[in-house]
Amino acid sequence: MSTAVMTSVNLHAMGAAAQAAGRRLAVLNTEQKNAALQQIAAELEAQSATVIAANVQDIQEGRAKGLSDALLDRLLLTDARMAALAADTRKVAELPDPVGAEMEGKMLPNGLRISKRRIPIGVLGVIYEARPNVTIDIATLALKTGNAAILRGGSETLRSNIALVQVIHAALDKAGLPAAAVQYIDDPDRGLVSELLKLDEYVDMIIPRGGAGLHRLCKEQATMPVITGGIGICHLYVDVSADQARALDVIENAKVQRPSVCNALDTVLVNRAVAPEFVPRLARRMAENRVEMRATPDVLALLGETDYGTPISVAGPEDFDTEWMSLILGVKLVDTLDEAVDHIQAHSLNHSDGILTNDLANAMRFVNAVNSSAVFVNASTRFNDGGQFGLGAEVAVSTQKLHARGPMGLEELTTYKWVAIGNFHIRQ
Amino acid sequence: MSTAVMTSVNLHAMGAAAQAAGRRLAVLNTEQKNAALQQIAAELEAQSATVIAANVQDIQEGRAKGLSDALLDRLLLTDARMAALAADTRKVAELPDPVGAEMEGKMLPNGLRISKRRIPIGVLGVIYEARPNVTIDIATLALKTGNAAILRGGSETLRSNIALVQVIHAALDKAGLPAAAVQYIDDPDRGLVSELLKLDEYVDMIIPRGGAGLHRLCKEQATMPVITGGIGICHLYVDVSADQARALDVIENAKVQRPSVCNALDTVLVNRAVAPEFVPRLARRMAENRVEMRATPDVLALLGETDYGTPISVAGPEDFDTEWMSLILGVKLVDTLDEAVDHIQAHSLNHSDGILTNDLANAMRFVNAVNSSAVFVNASTRFNDGGQFGLGAEVAVSTQKLHARGPMGLEELTTYKWVAIGNFHIRQ
Numbered sequence A, B: 001m002s003t004a005v006m007t008s009v010n011l012h013a014m015g016a017a018a019q020a021a022g023r024r025l026a027v028l029n030t031e032q033k034n035a036a037l038q039q040i041a042a043e044l045e046a047q048s049a050t051v052i053a054a055n056v057q058d059i060q061e062g063r064a065k066g067l068s069d070a071l072l073d074r075l076l077l078t079d080a081r082m083a084a085l086a087a088d089t090r091k092v093a094e095l096p097d098p099v100g101a102e103m104e105g106k107m108l109p110n111g112l113r114i115s116k117r118r119i120p121i122g123v124l125g126v127i128y129e130a131r132p133n134v135t136i137d138i139a140t141l142a143l144k145t146g147n148a149a150i151l152r153g154g155s156e157t158l159r160s161n162i163a164l165v166q167v168i169h170a171a172l173d174k175a176g177l178p179a180a181a182v183q184y185i186d187d188p189d190r191g192l193v194s195e196l197l198k199l200d201e202y203v204d205m206i207i208p209r210g211g212a213g214l215h216r217l218c219k220e221q222a223t224m225p226v227i228t229g230g231i232g233i234c235h236l237y238v239d240v241s242a243d244q245a246r247a248l249d250v251i252e253n254a255k256v257q258r259p260s261v262c263n264a265l266d267t268v269l270v271n272r273a274v275a276p277e278f279v280p281r282l283a284r285r286m287a288e289n290r291v292e293m294r295a296t297p298d299v300l301a302l303l304g305e306t307d308y309g310t311p312i313s314v315a316g317p318e319d320f321d322t323e324w325m326s327l328i329l330g331v332k333l334v335d336t337l338d339e340a341v342d343h344i345q346a347h348s349l350n351h352s353d354g355i356l357t358n359d360l361a362n363a364m365r366f367v368n369a370v371n372s373s374a375v376f377v378n379a380s381t382r383f384n385d386g387g388q389f390g391l392g393a394e395v396a397v398s399t400q401k402l403h404a405r406g407p408m409g410l411e412e413l414t415t416y417k418w419v420a421i422g423n424f425h426i427r428q
Helices: A011-026 A030-046 A048-064 A069-075 A079-094 A133-144 A155-174 A191-196 A212-221 A244-256 A275-288 A297-303 A337-347 A360-369 B011-026 B030-046 B048-064 B069-075 B079-094 B133-144 B155-174 B191-196 B212-221 B244-256 B275-288 B297-303 B337-347 B360-369
Strands: A102-107 A113-120 A123-128 A148-152 A182-184 A205-209 A234-238 A265-271 A292-295 A312-314 A328-334 A352-356 A374-379 A396-398 A406-408 A414-425 B102-107 B113-120 B123-128 B148-152 B182-184 B205-209 B234-238 B265-271 B292-295 B312-314 B328-334 B352-356 B374-379 B396-398 B406-408 B414-425
Touching: A011 A113, A011 A123, A011 A148, A011 A182, A011 A191, A011 B360, A030 A048, A030 A079, A030 A133, A030 A155, A048 A069, A048 A079, A048 A155, A069 A155, A079 A133, A123 A133, A123 A191, A133 A148, A133 A155, A133 A182, A148 A191, A155 A182, A191 A212, A205 A212, A234 A244, A234 A337, A244 A265, A244 A275, A244 A352, A244 A374, A244 B414, A265 A275, A265 A337, A275 A292, A275 A297, A275 A328, A292 A297, A297 A312, A297 A328, A328 A337, A337 A352, A337 A360, A352 A360, A360 A374, A360 B011, A414 B244, B011 B113, B011 B123, B011 B148, B011 B182, B011 B191, B030 B048, B030 B079, B030 B133, B030 B155, B048 B069, B048 B079, B048 B155, B069 B155, B079 B133, B123 B133, B123 B191, B133 B148, B133 B155, B133 B182, B148 B191, B155 B182, B191 B212, B205 B212, B234 B244, B234 B337, B244 B265, B244 B275, B244 B352, B244 B374, B265 B275, B265 B337, B275 B292, B275 B297, B275 B328, B292 B297, B297 B312, B297 B328, B328 B337, B337 B352, B337 B360, B352 B360, B360 B374
Parallel strands: A123 A148, A123 A205, A148 A182, A234 A265, A234 A352, A265 A328, A292 A312, A292 A328, A352 A374, A374 B414, A414 B374, B123 B148, B123 B205, B148 B182, B234 B265, B234 B352, B265 B328, B292 B312, B292 B328, B352 B374
Antiparallel strands: A102 A113, A113 A414, A396 A406, B102 B113, B113 B414, B396 B406
């Protein structure tokens, strides 16, 4: 298998080692796992200068390659950021451990006692882009839940990631745990990603953290389950009964508070009955926030010749299928709630969609019909987030249907087994 | 997409119709879904003769092709079997509906109320082998859970399956539901299976019900999640402290009660300390049941020259990786519980594995270390079954890690969405 790729990396061997390590991690108790996490935090502090030195090289190379200042800032590790990574690791140690919980238990009529017990998934394959802090995030969340991890980060921070994994290995060694619990694919050969995606003999789940292309690649090539998500075309529907002033506050928050993330608002759907009043108010509010609007012609007709101080143009054919990631908002009029639902079902990526209304029947109808990972009534789409939902950690935001939807915390890095305890029970 | 296959079947159109139908099913209440199920039961009775006439043709063709009598019996539909299908359908109507349940709910510190609500998965793709009753099983379980289904059955019962789907369509029509809720790929072209496996735009989950080759094909080709399972190499480990007489009862039950199914026993591991006493007793008990043994040489040494009345031979290199599906049992001695666990981890397919012991510490150690879909202590592996576990129905037995493990009932045909209800909440 590994011979298909010309590289020093032997993924087959890495997979086997990860599986063996995962089996050791699976039987650790919470104290043992937390001790390893505390070691990682301590090593992050002790080896901070070494990691930063590696990061300096990545940054220099990135600058030479002409990476943007914004991207370089995302790649940068500083004393403060290293300290934050150590602090985050200690926070993971403090989180409750989901492994071992009995999810349900019952006694069958024949006296056989059965229960569903939470266990680690086994080996996680994580493919991510530039930011080096993901290396520590994922490694610590995997360890906490008794999973081994095979990591593949972006080439822009290869040296930083290798240095961080060395930190983890030093800590695992001190904690008496196998280094193979966290392994890093340190060869930038892209063929290795394809090879990793076929390693279902050892790797139980793939988590891609990156753009649509990476997710598509994983879905098409992976022979094991893939958690897709992290990409959203998010909608808010302004119903006839919505409190317009407060609806504008929610829309502003969803669009403006952090426009570059997946739960930021992309499209506002406005019921035609309230559009003559609402649309000009929306245009003014968006202009105040320097949000450009891409709207259906009937929206522009309502706005007339007035200069609202921000570009407002007719939406192109792709605009309602675009995740803006910036200060642009799609606006469309709909005749009915059902038309809003139809638009959302056709254009949403099942991330975060909501209704702004004071009509209970409409709220229920919307919530029943829209099956996005999170459906909001009178709240900002920005709440679809592990931290906001109180999960304590966020591995990813899943928009697919199986295993986990919406923000994935520690529980979503576990699966379960049935445990059946009998008294030499035989089946009749 | 569909142009790649020369066929009258347009899978793209089928997928779009299934998705639209699934959205209608998703908002039905339980009474509406049950009414449709009762219609199906009534139509199965009313159209029994028509279905049987189609089945007669399938059986005649199968006989002409030289199918075995055992297989032909599996394909056969009789008055009694049609009546049983109607009765089974009424039982599905009586099962509790998992859709709509709130799995958990809480109020966030900011007053935003969030909950996880159970919803249908959407569109299920089910690929199965010969038995025509699966058509009704899957269609009714999908309908009950508000899912649309695209079915692809074995070519041996094509006419029977088409007749059964016509029954379902007549019932759906009477219930006022779209025929596209249950669609059947009625062209035996194998290319259509590959095409179905790429239809992730519409199909949310693939359930293969068949042999290892079909499961492998689905894992390799599918771009959506696949529920693999239904194949097991099942182990029982006889610990030093096991009650030997009762252990033999469990082993006999696990091996003999229904040897052709996936939760039947394949390999017995015996602790060397009790082997001199236990192995001859095992050989006698297996001989009484005409079970052939394939054993490690040390087992044969213990049995000596005695004729136990059944073939006992040295296990070949593949024997401990074979799902026997017949009256054959692998037997191996191990020095320790850990060696038993190692063997199971190396050879099990994560279906059903167990320990026979009276040692509490060993039982706990085994249960912690073995992460098969069901782990048994002093009970037959034959209990890993939806009916036995009280799930009311069984869609499949999953041996993969994500979404569902072990017997899948109605709940496992659902997913969830987060519902967040606020008072114009904005994120700080």
